[in-house]
Amino acid sequence: MDDSDESEISEMINSWLDANMEVFGEILEEWEENNYVQPFLDSKVNFQCNDCGKCCNFHDHWVWVYPYDMVRWLQKIDEEEKIPLFLSALFPVEDLDGISGYGLPSQREISERYDEMIRQNKKNPLVQKTLRAILSYLRKINPQFNPKSEFCIYYSPNLSGKSGHCLIYPYRPIQCRSYPYDYPQFTKFVIPGLEEKENTQDSPMCPEETYIGGSSINGVQISEEQLENVIIEKANYKTSAVIYDWSQESEEWNQIKETDLCDLLLQYFHKDILVLSREKRFFQDDSQEKNQKKKDANKTHIAGKRPIRKKR
Ligand code: SF4
Ligand code: SF4
Numbered sequence: 031m032d033d034s035d036e037s038e039i040s041e042m043i044n045s046w047l048d049a050n051m052e053v054f055g056e057i058l059e060e061w062e063e064n065n066y067v068q069p070f071l072d073s074k075v076n077f078q079c080n081d082c083g084k085c086c087n088f089h090d091h092w093v094w095v096y097p098y099d100m101v102r103w104l105q106k107i108d109e110e111e112k113i114p115l116f117l118s119a120l121f122p123v124e125d126l127d128g129i130s131g132y133g134l135p136s137q138r139e140i141s142e143r144y145d146e147m148i149r150q151n152k153k154n155p156l157v158q159k160t161l162r163a164i165l166s167y168l169r170k171i172n173p174q175f176n177p178k179s180e181f182c183i184y185y186s187p188n189l190s191g192k193s194g195h196c197l198i199y200p201y202r203p204i205q206c207r208s209y210p211y212d213y214p215q216f217t218k219f220v221i222p223g224l225e226e227k228e229n230t231q232d233s234p235m236c237p238e239e240t241y242i243g244g245s246s247i248n249g250v251q252i253s254e255e256q257l258e259n260v261i262i263e264k265a266n267y268k269t270s271a272v273i274y275d276w277s278q279e280s281e282e283w284n285q286i287k288e289t290d291l292c293d294l295l296l297q298y299f300h301k302d303i304l305v306l307s308r309e310k311r312f313f314q315d316d317s318q319e320k321n322q323k324k325k326d327a328n329k330t331h332i333a334g335k336r337p338i339r340k341k342r
Contacts, residue, residue, distance in 0.1 A: 040298060067219060086181055096131065114302035118299045121139065
């Protein structure tokens with residue numbers, strides 16, 4: 031790829047992100063002003079994650095990485111060298127309502143998709159090299175990585191402690207941060223017309239014993255910090271629909287819609303990925319990770335779940 035290709039891709043990605051932020055910023059502001067998401071006030075049940083890891087197993091759901099998550103990652107790119115990996119290893123996904131977005135892949139999905147892409151890119155050794163570098167780096171940082179596993183690529187059964195089993199705990203997407211508090215059993219929408227739909231499907235899949243003091247359907251106590259994550263997560267979710275509509279009409283989008291954003295990100299970050307894949311350790315600075323863990327000390331839950339998926 032020459033310099034002009036690179037700057038063109040950079041422009042496309044930036045234009046996509048700018049447009050997303052424009053839509054997202056307005057929605058989030060509106061949601062906060064109107065307190066659109068509220069916890070159930072009669073909550074009587076505490077929740078405590080028991081680290082079972084089910085929410086990181088993608089056999090029946092995606093973990094979405096919303097535009098806002100991507101923007102947050104990009105904002106930290108100077109301080110965290112793994113951000114190019116987070117962005118390059120995203121997958122295009124779609125929910126049952128036809129809303130398109132990007133998600134984290136399972137170990138099986140990334141292995142199958144990349145094997146296929148490596149075959150298709152016989153004439154493009156750079157793409158092949160980048161894809162192989164991602165796979166080999168994932169295997170290096172996660173010795174339990176298994177091309178048949180349905181677990182998230184960042185799930186490592188060998189980890190323990192506050193980070194659970196998540197290799198990217200300080201950078202995990204908002205959906206992972208807000209689960210299971212993003213469910214209607216715990217919080218509710220107060221936007222007319224949305225509440226009914228949100229309450230009709232899905233239920234938390236955490237084991238019953240994690241809801242201390244009663245059944246999960248009564249709701250749980252929720253801290254301000256958790257509520258903030260829930261608001262962002264739900265706004266993220268709804269923003270995807272708005273962006274989907276916008277993307278059908280936008281002229282800018284027409285220019286880039288033929289190209290998958292995942293492919294663009296992969297091409298754009300290939301140099302960083304190749305450098306990163308030579309690293310031996312996942313976290314370069316343990317003290318940084320510990321500080322982040324302290325900040326996250328009040329967040330006991332690990333990951334999230336969305337309605338049953340379909341691939342596009
Ligand atoms: S918590 Fe970590 S391992 Fe689990 S789904 Fe989220 S990013 Fe993946
Ligand atoms: S959040 Fe729930 S499903 Fe996920 S690890 Fe904890 S208890 Fe298990």
